[in-house]
Amino acid sequence: MRIKGRAWKFGDDVNTDLIIPGKYLELTDPIEMAKHAMEGLSPIFAARVKPGDIVVGGRNFGCGSSREHAPLALKYSGVGAVLAESHARIFYRNAINIGFPALECPGIAKSVEDGDELEVDLKEGIVRILDKDIWLKFIPLPEFMIRILDSGGLTAFLRFNMKEWLEK
Amino acid sequence: MGMTVSEKILARASGRDKVQPGEIVKAEVDLAMMPDLTTILSFKAMKEMGVDRVWDNEKVVIFLDHVAPASSLQAATVHRDIRKLVSEQGLKYFYDVNSGVCHQVLSERGHVTPGMLVVGADSHTCTHGAMGAFATGVGSTDMGAVLATGRLWFRVPETIRVEVEGSLQHNVQPKDIILKIIGLIGADGATYKAVEFSGETIRKMNISGRMTLCNMAIEMGGKTGIVEADDETANFLSNRCKTNINPIRSDLNAQYEKVLRLDVSELEPQVACPHKVDNVKTVSEVAGVKVDQVFIGSCTNGRYEDLEVTAKILRNKQVHPGVRLVIVPASKEVYLKALKNGIIETLLQAGALVSNPSCGACFGGHIGILAAGEIGLTTSNRNFKGRQGSPEAEVYLSSPATAAASAITGVITDPREV
Numbered sequence: 186m187r188i189k190g191r192a193w194k195f196g197d198d199v200n201t202d203l204i205i206p207g208k209y210l211e212l213t214d215p216i217e218m219a220k221h222a223m224e225g226l227s228p229i230f231a232a233r234v235k236p237g238d239i240v241v242g243g244r245n246f247g248c249g250s251s252r253e254h255a256p257l258a259l260k261y262s263g264v265g266a267v268l269a270e271s272h273a274r275i276f277y278r279n280a281i282n283i284g285f286p287a288l289e290c291p292g293i294a295k296s297v298e299d300g301d302e303l304e305v306d307l308k309e310g311i312v313r314i315l316d317k318d319i320w321l322k323f324i325p326l327p328e329f330m331i332r333i334l335d336s337g338g339l340t341a342f343l344r345f346n347m348k349e350w351l352e353k
Numbered sequence: 354m355g356m357t358v359s360e361k362i363l364a365r366a367s368g369r370d371k372v373q374p375g376e377i378v379k380a381e382v383d384l385a386m387m388p389d390l391t392t393i394l395s396f397k398a399m400k401e402m403g404v405d406r407v408w409d410n411e412k413v414v415i416f417l418d419h420v421a422p423a424s425s426l427q428a429a430t431v432h433r434d435i436r437k438l439v440s441e442q443g444l445k446y447f448y449d450v451n452s453g454v455c456h457q458v459l460s461e462r463g464h465v466t467p468g469m470l471v472v473g474a475d476s477h478t479c480t481h482g483a484m485g486a487f488a489t490g491v492g493s494t495d496m497g498a499v500l501a502t503g504r505l506w507f508r509v510p511e512t513i514r515v516e517v518e519g520s521l522q523h524n525v526q527p528k529d530i531i532l533k534i535i536g537l538i539g540a541d542g543a544t545y546k547a548v549e550f551s552g553e554t555i556r557k558m559n560i561s562g563r564m565t566l567c568n569m570a571i572e573m574g575g576k577t578g579i580v581e582a583d584d585e586t587a588n589f590l591s592n593r594c595k596t597n598i599n600p601i602r603s604d605l606n607a608q609y610e611k612v613l614r615l616d617v618s619e620l621e622p623q624v625a626c627p628h629k630v631d632n633v634k635t636v637s638e639v640a641g642v643k644v645d646q647v648f649i650g651s652c653t654n655g656r657y658e659d660l661e662v663t664a665k666i667l668r669n670k671q672v673h674p675g676v677r678l679v680i681v682p683a684s685k686e687v688y689l690k691a692l693k694n695g696i697i698e699t700l701l702q703a704g705a706l707v708s709n710p711s712c713g714a715c716f717g718g719h720i721g722i723l724a725a726g727e728i729g730l731t732t733s734n735r736n737f738k739g740r741q742g743s744p745e746a747e748v749y750l751s752s753p754a755t756a757a758a759s760a761i762t763g764v765i766t767d768p769r770e771v
């Protein structure tokens with residue numbers, strides 16, 4: 186699974202309120218949520234983000250509330266993946282569970298600049314910064330999590346692979 | 354290389370001899386817990402997975418506690434729908450609005466035993482690490498998978514070991530220890546990690562204090578807090594559950610990401626200041642700040658021991674006329690014991706308001722909401738902006754002793770002085 190797009194760079198401790206402000210939590214349609222993605226940090230993000238673009242964060246990306254709105258807003262805005270130095274635990278789980286790749290890639294924050302073209306290979310665990318010809322490695326997601334992502338999330342994965350999930 | 358208690362529990366639950374930090378495992382969950390706010394969403398996720406019934410009707414425990422009894426039409430509707438779900442699913446364990454806070458009742462009623470893998474659709478599920486269990490909070494899609502199959506994926510966490518030595522001074526409490534630790538480690542310092550509390554002070558600490566410590570592991574980003582089970586745990590559980598207690602301990606050569614040593618014999622009472630839990634100061638640095646409302650309760654500090662120390666400080670004294678003292682026992686058991694021992698009477702005589710067991714004022718649900726410009730002092734676990742009502746209110750966190758002393762004077766006060 187490869188993802189290619191432009192980097193949108195943000196800093197450390199990007200919390201769920203910045204990803205989607207609390208006043209939109211009553212929204213239930215992820216496409217509506219996406220219209221407010223990253224509103225707390227960037228007034229232009231939701232309008233300009235293109236399918237496959239990649240959000241780059243520093244430490245503790247997604248900290249704060251446990252609601253699934255935050256990864257949903259990013260996923261439905263078209264973002265292909267979020268790469269960060271580290272992710273907050275519940276955001277990370279929620280992201281994978283809704284079929285949105287959240288990856289931890291040490292060194293990413295200082296190597297990538299806003300607007301760089303990136304290509305991510307999920308299976309190999311490699312990020313290429315295309316213009317600079319820099320390669321960064323991250324610990325690839327285990328096979329089974331890649332399959333959850335491929336299915337579009339844990340709900341769909343279980344719907345179609347229940348038998349296998351129940352085996353040892 | 355040996356394993357930590359957390360690694361041993363995850364290895365056992367995933368049918369392996371050994372696991373390592375960073376590995377992803379698929380594990381069998383021993384117990385799944387849900388409060389009123391997340392139950393409906395979790396069952397909805399289960400149904401979307403194509404499953405109609407829970408995997409085991411004796412391993413799912415549901416509570417109506419966050420808004421109990423219902424204070425709005427919306428809450429009443431949710432409660433009605435949950436009661437219906439419980440009977441449709443034939444769930445064996447259900448605690449209605451008269452029971453208390455989920456995390457207090459779950460352990461108190463003997464549902465959690467050492468070595469268990471427990472998940473809850475509430476971030477403070479880490480509280481049950483006090484029983485020597487691996488207990489962690491999850492989102493509603495995760496909980497849907499557990500309800501459907503009894504299984505879930507976990508990343509095996511690194512462990513931070515915190516070794517606490519020394520005896521606490523009079524009216525310095527376990528809450529002060531955990532606030533100190535959060536100040537040192539920071540709000541994200543334990544992200545994804547298990548925090549194992551050990552050392553002589555912890556070994557001598559009762560279960561109530563251990564629950565306070567584990568409860569706040571999430572305030573450092575932790576996946577769980579955990580205390581190895583010992584005689585104290587066995588004692589606590591002896592009349593509460595039937596299973597044999599089988600304590601699991603960390604190996605001597607287990608590997609820790611970090612070991613933090615803390616001597617608490619000189620520890621001052623600690624206060625977390627607005628609006629971050631890791632904005633921790635000593636009580637002397639904030640003494641004199643005027644307070645409008647003091648709340649003693651929650652899954653952090655609403656236990657019998659907490660009400661007992663409060664009553665000791667308030668005996669034959671009066672709550673300051675400018676202060677509302679709101680006390681919410683964490684469970685029916687806590688309430689009854691306090692009633693029997695005259696504690697409730699002492700609190701009422703002193704001018705406190707005592708409410709029915711529930712989450713109460715903890716998250717601005719329905720009891721004791723703060724207005725703009727007001728200052729609240731609470732024994733709960735979060736002082737985020739807007740958590741207890743108006744975003745323009747300020748919330749400080751402290752121990753029950755500091756809260757009680759401050760209720761008398763009307764300003765934040767060192768409880769060693771009363």
Ligand code: SF4
Pocket residue numbers: 419454455456475477651652653711712715716733734
């Ligand atoms: S008492 Fe507070 S922290 Fe504990 S479960 Fe209730 S709302 Fe959450």
